[in-house]
Amino acid sequence: MEDFAEFVRTAMPGLLRYGHALTGNPHDGADLVQTVLEKTGARWSSVARRTGDPLAYVRRAMANAHVSRWRRIRRENLVADIPETPAARERYAFEDEPLWDALRALPARQRAVVVLRFYEGLSEAEIAHTLGVTAGTVKSQASKAMTTLRGRLAAFAEGRAM
């Protein structure tokens, strides 16, 4: 377990950053980091022994957990017509950053694809392996995401409300 503690200490700043990028929100990102790390820690010896690269394992788990959580929340909300508002929109560092806002508004999977590509620098195939989808899906999701982002940025530039 000492080994795991060291891993957590070392990996935490990077993972929190990554979680922030992945979820678009530092609170959700921290939740994600914590939950995934706790589950990882509960089987640390197995994870460390089997995977060879626990950090990559954790990051992949975070990406998947995030996408799944989003789907679950969406499904649970189907009975009520609640507009999708970013929860707890406290002012923070990225407020008024058009690209950040546009990213936050993307569906979780598309966002994950964008983050894995531009934050992690993964290729399409690596992203596909990370998310457990086909390379074709990654391609189409990335394309959709980029189109949406461009459109929102253009709209913003023209002074139209996003």
Add this chain to the structure above:
Amino acid sequence: MILDDELRRLFNDDRLDVPVQPGATDAVLAGARRVRRRRTAAAVGGAMAVAVVIVGGVAFGAGRPESMVPATETTAPMTTTSQVAPSTTTAPTVDSTTAKATTGTAPTKSTGTSVVRQTGTKTAPPPAARVLGPDGLGALKLGMTYEQAMATGALVQDDPPVEGCGGYNLRSHPKENGFSVGITPELGVAAIFLTPQVRTPEGIRLGSPVEDFFTAYPAAEAQRDSYREHYQIVIPVPGNDRAIYHLVGTADGKVGSLALALRDHGCFG
């Protein structure tokens, strides 16, 4: 691409940093113990992880002390899984530096961390092997040197990896994504991914229900809970103790990606 650059810039931004709360590690360790206790105790059912706070009451906004983050106790709802997602395919090869934290460069196709090569050669392909494991894919064996691997004719001809894990195409499967085989200078052929035409000796294919994997590989059973959470299973390959199967499942419970790899392959996470 301007948008590409903007995205890289944004993801490199210091504002993404989230301060770590003192005691964060202890909180995670305590949480991990809780999760383990619950796993041991709970018969069935999704474990609900009650998270303790790891992020301090610190402003996320650089220079914006007013945006304090309240210390909250949160319930993290990420255990149950029953979603829909497309299944099948994927054969990536990543070099061992994939786990880096942040980077300004982000290769989208064939540069940087993932060494990907696609060379279109038009030779009549040898009959494609159909079974992945326990020691390779047909004539292509784990541990073969680059030269030996190329000599099998199973791969699209390409340059040897200089450093890390180079990604190669199978002739039988050249188009999908070009990452079906990983070769490193140290280990030689270190990873081979399942492609649509191929199955394991036990009959597992891309798109097979993960449940079938549990049935086919009893060693996987011990990771059932872990799979539910992380969509990954890594087991020793029956009949080859130098190798592992690394499965990544789709959200709807199918085999999304499966690699036969040497232990310590360094080709993917």
